[in-house]
Amino acid sequence: MFLIQEEKGSAAYNAGYEIGYEVGQWIAQNPLLAVFIGAVVSVGFVWILTKVVKQIRTFGE
Known part of the structure; x- marks a missing residue:
């Protein structure tokens, strides 16, 4: 804590x-x-989530 x-x-x-x-300013000024x-x-999060769910479903096989 002290180091930070x-x-x-x-x-x-x-x-x-x-x-x-x-x-941050540049992103805020360009809404697109x-x-x-x-x-x-969002797509990256869903992709990772599907990989995790697939690993869980096929864990015992």
């Missing part, structure tokens, strides 16, 4: 925060991109 608190003031933390902030990213994340 110390790194918050570091240059690497600030650079990562700034990059994340800029990417936000919808596309949401669709990709």
Whole structure:
């Protein structure tokens, strides 16, 4: 916990925060991109979920 608190003031933390902030602003200003990213994340989640369910169903065979 103390390590994380110390790194918050570091240059690497600030650079990562700034990059994340800029990417977030860019996505927020492009609604089509936000919808596309949401669709990709949703499809990826469903794909992983189907793989997990298939593993569970075929576990004893």
